[in-house]
Amino acid sequence: MFKHLKQLTSLFAMIAVLFAFTTEAMAKKSKTLKNTQKKGFVRCGVSQGLPGFSNADASGNWTGIDVDVCRAVAAAVLGDANKVKFTPLSAKERFTALTSGEIDVLARNTTWTLSRDADIGLTFVGVNFYDGQGFMVRKSSGITSVDQFKNGISACTNIGTTTELNMRDFFNSRGISYEPVAFEKADEVVAAYDAGRCDTYTTDKSGLAAQRTKMKNPDEHIVLPETISKEPLGPVVRQGDAVWEDIVRWSLNTMIEAEEYGITSSNADSMKTSDNPQIKRLVGAEGEMGAAFGLDNEWNLRIIKQVGNYGESYKRNIADTGILPDRGPNQLWTKGGILYVPPAR
Amino acid sequence: MNNKIKRILPQLLTILFVVFVFGFFTINAQVNMDNRGIDFGFGFLSQEASFDMQFTLLDYDGQDSYLWAYVVALLNTLLVSFLGIIFCTILGVIIGIARLSQNFLIKNSAAWYVEFFRNIPLLLQIFFWYYAALRALPLPENAQPWFGVTYMTIKGYYIPSMIWENLNVFISCLIAAIVAIIFIRIYAKKIQEKEGKQLPVLYMSLALITILPLLSFLMGGVTLDFEIPVLKQLAQTSFIYEGGVALPPELIALVLALSLYTSTFVAECVRAGIQGISKGQKEAAASVGLTPNQILKLVIMPQALRIIIPPTTNQYLNLTKNSSLAAAIAYPDLVLVFAGTALMQTGKAIEIVGITMLTYLSISLAIAALMNWYNKRIEIKEK
Numbered sequence A: 001m002f003k004h005l006k007q008l009t010s011l012f013a014m015i016a017v018l019f020a021f022t023t024e025a026m027a028k029k030s031k032t033l034k035n036t037q038k039k040g041f042v043r044c045g046v047s048q049g050l051p052g053f054s055n056a057d058a059s060g061n062w063t064g065i066d067v068d069v070c071r072a073v074a075a076a077v078l079g080d081a082n083k084v085k086f087t088p089l090s091a092k093e094r095f096t097a098l099t100s101g102e103i104d105v106l107a108r109n110t111t112w113t114l115s116r117d118a119d120i121g122l123t124f125v126g127v128n129f130y131d132g133q134g135f136m137v138r139k140s141s142g143i144t145s146v147d148q149f150k151n152g153i154s155a156c157t158n159i160g161t162t163t164e165l166n167m168r169d170f171f172n173s174r175g176i177s178y179e180p181v182a183f184e185k186a187d188e189v190v191a192a193y194d195a196g197r198c199d200t201y202t203t204d205k206s207g208l209a210a211q212r213t214k215m216k217n218p219d220e221h222i223v224l225p226e227t228i229s230k231e232p233l234g235p236v237v238r239q240g241d242a243v244w245e246d247i248v249r250w251s252l253n254t255m256i257e258a259e260e261y262g263i264t265s266s267n268a269d270s271m272k273t274s275d276n277p278q279i280k281r282l283v284g285a286e287g288e289m290g291a292a293f294g295l296d297n298e299w300n301l302r303i304i305k306q307v308g309n310y311g312e313s314y315k316r317n318i319a320d321t322g323i324l325p326d327r328g329p330n331q332l333w334t335k336g337g338i339l340y341v342p343p344a345r
Numbered sequence B: 001m002n003n004k005i006k007r008i009l010p011q012l013l014t015i016l017f018v019v020f021v022f023g024f025f026t027i028n029a030q031v032n033m034d035n036r037g038i039d040f041g042f043g044f045l046s047q048e049a050s051f052d053m054q055f056t057l058l059d060y061d062g063q064d065s066y067l068w069a070y071v072v073a074l075l076n077t078l079l080v081s082f083l084g085i086i087f088c089t090i091l092g093v094i095i096g097i098a099r100l101s102q103n104f105l106i107k108n109s110a111a112w113y114v115e116f117f118r119n120i121p122l123l124l125q126i127f128f129w130y131y132a133a134l135r136a137l138p139l140p141e142n143a144q145p146w147f148g149v150t151y152m153t154i155k156g157y158y159i160p161s162m163i164w165e166n167l168n169v170f171i172s173c174l175i176a177a178i179v180a181i182i183f184i185r186i187y188a189k190k191i192q193e194k195e196g197k198q199l200p201v202l203y204m205s206l207a208l209i210t211i212l213p214l215l216s217f218l219m220g221g222v223t224l225d226f227e228i229p230v231l232k233q234l235a236q237t238s239f240i241y242e243g244g245v246a247l248p249p250e251l252i253a254l255v256l257a258l259s260l261y262t263s264t265f266v267a268e269c270v271r272a273g274i275q276g277i278s279k280g281q282k283e284a285a286a287s288v289g290l291t292p293n294q295i296l297k298l299v300i301m302p303q304a305l306r307i308i309i310p311p312t313t314n315q316y317l318n319l320t321k322n323s324s325l326a327a328a329i330a331y332p333d334l335v336l337v338f339a340g341t342a343l344m345q346t347g348k349a350i351e352i353v354g355i356t357m358l359t360y361l362s363i364s365l366a367i368a369a370l371m372n373w374y375n376k377r378i379e380i381k382e383k
Helices: A002-026 A032-039 A065-078 A094-099 A114-119 A162-173 A186-195 A205-212 A242-260 A269-273 A277-282 A299-306 A310-319 B002-035 B066-098 B104-118 B122-136 B167-195 B201-218 B249-275 B279-287 B292-329 B334-346 B349-378
Strands: A042-046 A084-088 A122-124 A129-131 A133-138 A153-158 A178-183 A200-204 A221-223 A231-233 A236-238 B150-153 B156-159 B161-165 B223-227 B230-235 B238-242 B245-247
Touching (some): A065 A299, A114 A122, A153 A162, A178 A186, A186 A205, A242 A299, A269 A277, A269 A299, A277 A299, B066 B249, B104 B249, B122 B292, B249 B292
Antiparallel strands (some): A129 A231, B156 B245, B161 B223, B230 B238
């Protein structure tokens, strides 16, 4: 009988452990912020290597404007922009990783669409890069416009992206038959296109510009001028945690608004004594801007000081690396672009 | 009483445990999906898929439903598995027999082949064939024809397509020939059992299967034309072949890697099967006056097959499951298209992964059932 007792106890122990998991998962109130502060780092999903957006160098340091969004969140909630754990994800894995709770912020050049926002249990919090899909071809092909595409053209791209759908819409609307060759990883797409498997490589234009730098001979390739779709790229959070959603949204907004008011990482401290109340609010010198999130009052100051404003981030990651020196639509609304965020007040 | 409890209690606990584990996972999934605002359901299968596929056996267009995309992708998986199984069997039998050869060179090269291909991870082999071997192929404009009318290029293998007229007549003739051959075999067996005479079944079968379809050309109005691929310029430096059939390089690389890899295991099964038959069998058969061909056909193979079939079935199952590595090289199989793109577009992770797992399970069970049936047929019937 004692033998059985032993088996029974172990069984009960197992059941107890399982119950412990269940109750945690069943907890209705979302605690992303609390969990993040307890763990001491922000869990952030990024790409597997897209220069300018999220790219790791040889020693494992991540840089890019998507990376900066996560760093901003870390600066806001943990006080240190370096307390981020980055998880590289393929296009296919990214949403599952977020909804299953493996990461808390997805900043992976992800296009905001209706079906993604509504269906999958995700919430887009804003746009950190306005992009559009384009095509890259070999210069030697003599193609200078998508109007020169002919029946039978083969196009390399990624699976599981809006790119695949836009490409179909584009070719169908023009009545061109094409061969889609869709890979899971961006590096595989580049390798296949570079070797001549495909006549054209299609993805977001920023992506094309970034991947071009990875080609064997970047000068042999050009990005065609046409843009065939709208691709607003932005950070995503899980549905159901309104506070966390707000924190990520306003971390991004803070960076953009800071640029609007000329607050940079170097002058942020001195701005505390500014005469402009809006600037003072942005550096935590006026109002109670953090209370609603459960944060202190200098969360936005830390973002600006440690990560910089949007303009600094863009310059550091995208302009200075030669990917897209011209900001195009990603310029402030006051300077002819479409970056326009609600006021932080 | 005590004994009865001792017997029943563990069983009861086991059942409880299994029910509990299943219940736990179901409830856990439900609760978490509710919390995250994810619906569960299969309604998405009738929605428009709106993505295209590179290579399909049946007509497919992005306007078709996810269900149809699933069917088409499944067929692609089955095609790779089928081709892989055929090639690995042929190659495996040849290599397996070669390993038993008396010839030093043949024996050792077969052994090297087996050791080489079975000890390199399959995914690496797929990458090798796709990224290294096929990348060395010429661009379409530089390709030299193979056999005059086919072109092996980096964009695929272009072969002539067949244009049939009255194809149904031809197929009926072929079926008629096959049915006739089956009857002849049954008849020949009867004659042999009754009178001990042997009919030349092989020659008769060969004659039937060539003559009947040939007749359909001469008298049935069947015609066959070939459409030969022709080079077409898309842009200054970009060409394709138009007309004919294009086998995508992804398919070629995958079939190559799968069949080369699996053939090594099949070869070992074949060798084990043949070596498992004792020498005495062969000598006894020779002593009653059977020719070497008859010995192999009537004495060795029937016994060897019994040893070969069960482990070979495992290899077929492995090959089918390994075909899901297609996702690594853009071959539109079930995993890439359905568990990849479709999963991404719909976000129905649990449903789609569930369907995909069930599908592979069904394919495997079907292959296993077929092989078990064949195994039963060739088992020794104790009289």
